[in-house]
Amino acid sequence: MSSPLLDITQLRASYGEAEVLHGIDLSVSQREFVCIIGANTAGKSTILRSISRLVPKSSGSMRFGGVDLAALAAHQIPALGIAHVPEGRQIFPDMTVEENLLLGAFTARNARDLPARIADVFELFPRLRERYRQLAGTLSGGEQQMVAVGRALMLRPKLLLLDEPSHGLAPKVVEEMHQAFKTIHERGTSILLVEQNVELALDVASRGYVLEAGVVTLAGTAAELHANPAVVTAYLGL
Amino acid sequence: MSFLQAILDGLLIGGVYAVISIGLTLVYGVMGIVNFAQAEFLTIGMFTAWFAWAFLGLDPVLAAPLSFAVAFAIGWVVQGQLIARVLSAPSVAQIFLTVGLLIVIENGTLLLFGSQFRSVTTSYQTISLSLGPLFISIPYLIAFAMSLACGVALWWFMRASWFGRAMRATAQNPAAARLMGIDTALMYKMAFALGVGLTAFGGAVILPYVTVYPGVGGQFVVLMFTVVVLGGLGSVAGAVVGGLSVGVIQSLSSLFFPIQLQNLVLFIVFILVLAVRPQGLVGASR
Ligand SMILES: Nc1ncnc2c1ncn2[C@@H]1O[C@H](COP(=O)(O)OP(=O)(O)O)[C@@H](O)[C@H]1O
Ligand SMILES: [Mg+2]
Numbered sequence: 001m002s003s004p005l006l007d008i009t010q011l012r013a014s015y016g017e018a019e020v021l022h023g024i025d026l027s028v029s030q031r032e033f034v035c036i037i038g039a040n041t042a043g044k045s046t047i048l049r050s051i052s053r054l055v056p057k058s059s060g061s062m063r064f065g066g067v068d069l070a071a072l073a074a075h076q077i078p079a080l081g082i083a084h085v086p087e088g089r090q091i092f093p094d095m096t097v098e099e100n101l102l103l104g105a106f107t108a109r110n111a112r113d114l115p116a117r118i119a120d121v122f123e124l125f126p127r128l129r130e131r132y133r134q135l136a137g138t139l140s141g142g143e144q145q146m147v148a149v150g151r152a153l154m155l156r157p158k159l160l161l162l163d164e165p166s167h168g169l170a171p172k173v174v175e176e177m178h179q180a181f182k183t184i185h186e187r188g189t190s191i192l193l194v195e196q197n198v199e200l201a202l203d204v205a206s207r208g209y210v211l212e213a214g215v216v217t218l219a220g221t222a223a224e225l226h227a228n229p230a231v232v233t234a235y236l237g238l
Numbered sequence: 239m240s241f242l243q244a245i246l247d248g249l250l251i252g253g254v255y256a257v258i259s260i261g262l263t264l265v266y267g268v269m270g271i272v273n274f275a276q277a278e279f280l281t282i283g284m285f286t287a288w289f290a291w292a293f294l295g296l297d298p299v300l301a302a303p304l305s306f307a308v309a310f311a312i313g314w315v316v317q318g319q320l321i322a323r324v325l326s327a328p329s330v331a332q333i334f335l336t337v338g339l340l341i342v343i344e345n346g347t348l349l350l351f352g353s354q355f356r357s358v359t360t361s362y363q364t365i366s367l368s369l370g371p372l373f374i375s376i377p378y379l380i381a382f383a384m385s386l387a388c389g390v391a392l393w394w395f396m397r398a399s400w401f402g403r404a405m406r407a408t409a410q411n412p413a414a415a416r417l418m419g420i421d422t423a424l425m426y427k428m429a430f431a432l433g434v435g436l437t438a439f440g441g442a443v444i445l446p447y448v449t450v451y452p453g454v455g456g457q458f459v460v461l462m463f464t465v466v467v468l469g470g471l472g473s474v475a476g477a478v479v480g481g482l483s484v485g486v487i488q489s490l491s492s493l494f495f496p497i498q499l500q501n502l503v504l505f506i507v508f509i510l511v512l513a514v515r516p517q518g519l520v521g522a523s524r
Contacts, residue, residue, distance in 0.1 A: 052417060078419035088412040092407050103407050107419035109400045151418075 007183025009059035035201040038211035081158035104154030121150035142173035197237040252485020257385040258440035259465040261433030267472035268429040274336040277455035278343035284450035285436025302442035309438030315430035347452040357449040377446040472519025
């Protein structure tokens with residue numbers, strides 16, 4: 001087997017004095033769809049934020065395509081092909097949908113295919129075409145999430161990090177969103193998904209990690225996790 | 239002096255107020271810092287233009303880009319070396335720093351250039367155009383036109399260029415901006431340098447009708463704060479509306495009141511506006 005696209009070993013991360021991740025091993029292979037599940041405050045977002053170098057204190061090894069992420073600053077990460085859809089969307093509310101999308105391609109600003117990238121986003125989320133000139137802050141929650149995902153796709157990323165993209169959305173929109181993730185994955189993008197909705201996460205992902213209080217307690221294929229009694233009682237509420 | 243004449247004069251001078259104040263609002267809008275030393279960059283811009291005139295024979299209006307460049311360079315270093323250190327510090331530390339900077343620049347220019355007043359002579363200084371019953375002072379008109387050009391250039395930069403867009407993104411959400419690959423520390427340097435550069439540019443274009451000395455910035459500092467708070471702190475469009483309003487209010491009040499009361503009228507209007515619209519005329523929108 002070839003070496004994974006993203007390879008994390010013994011990742012520790014802290015905010016101030018408090019260590020939040022206590023030695024995480026995690027990998028994502030080329031074209032793989034991986035999920036991280038776990039309760040609130042387990043440290044899921046902190047894993048993604050560590051990859052994007054937004055956590056000031058972290059140690060251990062994080063390699064992406066052979067590049068040592070720890071040696072880079074946050075703003076240098078997208079150039080490697082990592083796009084991060086953060087928790088709570090974090091779109092730019094006082095800018096138009098168009099400007100939000102363009103900012104997603106900031107590191108690729110000299111690329112000639114920006115119109116084609118925007119067209120791809122429209123194909124995935126047709127509703128954004130109607131909202132193109134509107135201020136992003138005036139959109140509905142679901143549309144804002146589409147902006148956040150579309151903005152990340154403008155990078156044409158190799159790896160897409162998704163942090164609770166269905167949080168607070170209506171069931172119909174959640175379904176639409178997960179359909180979009182499947183499409184994005186089928187087109188060749190690797191995905192690392194953090195999701196509270198474990199049923200949905202195990203449906204779209206092929207492999208997963210269970211995180212508890214900063215430690216990976218279980219890892220396996222989606223089918224294995226889905227069949228695991230501990231996962232069933234703790235997260236599937238059966 | 240007629241009413242129309244007063245409005246025209248007010249608009250011409252207000253355009254300059256807008257440009258010297260935009261920097262203050264830009265820096266606040268992008269990084270939440272109130273730069274009390276902002277007006278000192280007006281002094282720097284005026285001195286730069288004066289020396290360019292005295293030694294290179296350059297018209298102050300043509301020296302304006304040079305004033306911009308000098309202040310931009312100083313601003314770049316000040317942001318990178320000083321302001322960057324207090325970005326997440328308590329606001330008391332930020333106030334100490336920028337007030338300290340004010341004192342250093344004011345006394346630095348005093349030390350270097352002495353306390354004498356310096357002015358330029360230009361061929362167009364005392365000329366005015368007549369337009370029916372109205373008179374348009376040429377130096378005021380040139381200063382206004384230069385300010386307008388500068389304002390349009392800034393508007394284009396902020397709206398249509400990649401770095402302008404990135405700067406606005408940084409203002410709205412710095413963490414998300416970094417996820418887009420934007421070097422926010424660079425954006426802060428650019429915003430601060432651009433902000434003080436614009437103020438210095440404004441300093442150069444008013445040199446034909448304002449004498450320069452180390453304390454000249456202090457003459458404008460209250461006015462600049464009035465302009466940006468009136469328009470809405472953090473809003474570039476607000477600084478334009480605020481600048482034009484302040485110019486017109488000053489000019490109109492001189493029709494009815496002795497010149498000493500000019501600022502009194504301004505502050506009465508200022509307080510009334512803030513009583514009705516605490517967010518300023520244009521609000522906090524960016
Ligand atoms: N910016 C921060 N400063 C201090 N503590 C934080 C910060 N962000 C998260 N934490 C703490 O780190 C722990 C893990 O948080 P997080 O990674 O957001 O968990 P999850 O995404 O799994 O809900 C929590 O206890 C949280 O309180
Ligand atoms: Mg989280």
